[in-house]
Amino acid sequence: MKLAFQFFGFVQPVLLGDSGVGKSCIVLRFVRGQFDPTSKVTVGASFLSQKIALQDSTVVKFEIWDTAGHERYYLSNHA
16 A cells, blocks of 8 residues: 655744753754754754654654754844
C-alpha cells in the first residue's frame, strides 16, 4: 500500500528568550531527537528545519530560527 502525503505548508517559529535558558537544546531535541547537556552558546542565530507527517498524511515543515538570546537579533528581524 502506498501512502500519499499532502503538503500543508510551513510553520516558522522564532525562539526568543534570555541567553543560556535552553532554546537550542529544545530545537535540537525536536529536529534531531538529541539532547546535549554540554551544548555551547549560540552565536548570532541558527536555522534548522523538520518535516512532520500528521495522522491524516498531511506534512508540515517547521523552519525554526534559534536566536542567541540578545535583543539586537530580535530587533533585526522586526525592523
